[in-house]
Amino acid sequence: MLPSIEIFGRSIPTYWICALTGFAVCGLGALLRHKDFRDLQQVDITNACALMGIGIVVGGRLLFMLTMVPLVIRNWDILRADPHLLYEILTNGLVFYGGLFGAILALYWYCRHYRLDHKAFFDYLAPLFPLFHVFGRISCFLTGCCHGQVSERFGIAFTNSTSAENGIPYFPIQLVGSFCNLLLFLFVRAYEKKHHREGKALTAYLVPYAVGRFIIEFFRGDEIRGIYFGLSTSQWISLFILAFYLIRLIRHRPRSRAPQTA
DSSP states (O other): OOSEEEETTEEEEHHHHHHHHHHHHHHHHHHHHGGGOTTSOHHHHHHHHHHHHHHHHHHHHHHHHHHTHHHHHHTHHHHHHOHHHHHHHHHSOOOHHHHHHHHHHHHHHHHHHTTOOHHHHHHHHTTHHHHHHHHHHHHHHHHTOSOBOBOTTTOEEOSSOSSSOTTSEEOOHHHHHHHHHHHHHHHHHHHHHHTTTSSOHHHHHHHHHHHHHHHHGGGBOOGGGOEETTEEHHHHHHHHHHHHHHHHHHHTSOOOOOOOOO
């Protein structure tokens, strides 16, 4: 694996390189998409994206810390004696769903605060969410985190991972997730183009992603992400998303009128 790269004598984590690459590619994608959203001001797009970046970090870190609570409780005596180790555990990771919701809330707040059309902004940016995630999962593979189950036939053994045991072949579920996100990007982009300015792009992203994430989690092998009642944290969040949209669909379905008699 390649958890870091030496550049000018400095060790740069590959997840930061992948993140910057993802931001650059998404920035290019945003420029190309702007021709269909010319009424959105560049200054608002820039400010909103910067605020979303903060939301990604804050939300992702907070949810990661929540998933670490059971681990901290089980090892409290050890961690209490070494506060630095406790700090490392609580601050050395991000959870995608937390970052996603942090970005969504940041964008929604910005639009509401400045009285902008939030549906237009979500339609504009939603296809870029899975595109950025493509690079995020590649960084997970290079770092050795978020790995799959042990697989002698299809597994890839890590050599420099700090998150998984080196020398053991793990199924590269990170690359599967990256490919699925690429397909999801193409789907959401095509869906938004067909339903342009209808405010449906975010739903077109969240629902398929929740289904796919729920399935992919069964192939993950890292217990650190939190398992509750047989399901991971992300699976419970996926079920919540699907339940939310199912209830919303039922509440907003067209009601048939009773036949009138003369």
